[in-house]
Amino acid sequence: MAYIVELKNYSDPRGILNVAQEQIPFDVKRFYWIYNVPSDIKRGGHRHRQSWQALICLGGSCEIYNNDGWSEQNYLLDQPNKVLILEPKDWHIMHKFTENATLLVLASTKYDATDYIDEPYPNSKIQP
DSSP states (O other), X not given: OOEEEEOOEEEETTEEEEOOSTTSSSOOOEEEEEEOOOTTOOEEEEEESSOOEEEEEXXXXXXXXXXXXXXXXXXXXXXXXXXXXXXXXXXXXXXXXXXXXXXXXXXXXXXXXXXEEOSOOTTOXXXX
């Protein structure tokens, strides 16, 4: 099941620094960011065969609906020190983006279209 990791804030008069090292449970092979998403649009709607992901909302906020086949949960990403870790089995939808939201995604694998499973679990309350 997905889980939240909270990164430590290093704050001084120059600003705030967040660092992720051991908190990310995989080596990063790919990263991308999503922004300018209309508030009524859903992104994602899939899970993976192998890829782990770490989601960080660098600005604004968004919600992540997650279903691992047994249970489901919604996560609010509204602080840049909150990291949502998704296992490959975690079918997820990214939605409710605020106007200024930027979502950074770190992935454990390079892009491979065959790694994606689009079909939601039968108990999913939110559909793509």
